[in-house]
Amino acid sequence: MSQEENSALNALADLMGLEEERVHQEETSAREAAEAEAARVAAEEKKRAEEEAARQAAEEEALRLEQEENDRLEREERMRLAEAEAAAKAEQEARLKEEQMRLDAQVKIAEKKQKPKALYAIPVVLVIAFGAFLVHNNSEQKKADAEQAQRDAEQAQRDKERDEQFAKLQKQLDDQLAASAKEKERLAQALQAATSEAEKAKIRAEQSKQQEQEAKLRKKRRGSSGSSSKSSDEPAPEVTKKRRKKIQLGGGEDPLGGL
Numbered sequence: 001m002s003q004e005e006n007s008a009l010n011a012l013a014d015l016m017g018l019e020e021e022r023v024h025q026e027e028t029s030a031r032e033a034a035e036a037e038a039a040r041v042a043a044e045e046k047k048r049a050e051e052e053a054a055r056q057a058a059e060e061e062a063l064r065l066e067q068e069e070n071d072r073l074e075r076e077e078r079m080r081l082a083e084a085e086a087a088a089k090a091e092q093e094a095r096l097k098e099e100q101m102r103l104d105a106q107v108k109i110a111e112k113k114q115k116p117k118a119l120y121a122i123p124v125v126l127v128i129a130f131g132a133f134l135v136h137n138n139s140e141q142k143k144a145d146a147e148q149a150q151r152d153a154e155q156a157q158r159d160k161e162r163d164e165q166f167a168k169l170q171k172q173l174d175d176q177l178a179a180s181a182k183e184k185e186r187l188a189q190a191l192q193a194a195t196s197e198a199e200k201a202k203i204r205a206e207q208s209k210q211q212e213q214e215a216k217l218r219k220k221r222r223g224s225s226g227s228s229s230k231s232s233d234e235p236a237p238e239v240t241k242k243r244r245k246k247i248q249l250g251g252g253e254d255p256l257g258g259l
Contacts, residue, residue: 180214
C-alpha cells in the first residue's frame with residue numbers, strides 16, 4: 001500500500017472519528033436538554049401543587065375563623081337577651097315595690113281621714129291590677145324577645161348557607177380556571193412541537209375555543225363574587241321592640257285617683 005493511500009485512510013479515519021464525536025455531543029446535548037425540560041416541568045407542577053395546597057389551607061382557615069366569629073356573635077346575642085330580660089325583671093320588681101309603698105302610704109292617709117272601709121279595698125285592687133299588668137307586659141316582652149332571637153338565628157343560618165354556597169361555587173370555578181390554565185399551557189407546548197400547518201391550525205382552533213371557555217369562566221367568577229358582595233351588603237332586618245305602655249290610674253300620678 002502506498003504512502004498516499006495510507007494518508008487517505010488516516011484522513012478518512014480522522015473524519016469518521018470527528019463525526020462520531022459530533023453525533024455523541026449532539027446526543028448528549030439533546031439528553032441534557034430533555035432532562036432539563038423534565039426538571040422544569042416537574043418543578044412547575046410541584047409549585048402549582050404547593051400553591052393549590054396553600055390556597056385550600058387559606059380557605060379552610062377563613063371558614064374556621066368565620067365559624068368562630070358566628071359562634072361568638074351568637075353567644076353575645078344570648079348574653080344580651082339574658083341581661084335585657086334580667087334588667088327588665090328587676091325594673092318591674094322595683095316599680096312594683098315602689099307602687100306598693102305608695103299604696104301603703106295612701107292607705108294610711110285614708111285611715112287617718114276615717115274614710116269608708118270600702119275604700120280600703122281600692123289599693124288592693126289597684127295592686128292586683130298593676131301586678132297583672134306587669135306580669136302580662138313581662139310575658140309579652142319575653143315572647144317578643146324569643147321571636148326576635150328566633151328570627152336572628154334563622155337569618156344567621158340563611159346567611160351561613162348562602163356563604164357556603166358561594167364559597168363552593170367559587171372553588172369550583174377556581175378549579176375549572178386552574179384546569180383551563182393547564183390546558184392552555186399544554187396547547188402552547190403542542191403548537192411549538194407541531195410540524196405541519198394542518199396540525200398547527202387545529203391546535204390554534206383548540207386554543208381559540210379554550211380562550212372562549214376561559215373568558216366565560218372568568219366572567220362567571222366575577223359575577224359570583226359580585227353577587228356574594230351584594231348579598232353580604234344587604235342590611236339586616238331591624239330589631240323591633242314593643243313599646244312598654246305606661247298606666248295612669250285616676251288620670252295622674254296618684255294611684256288612688258286623688259282619693
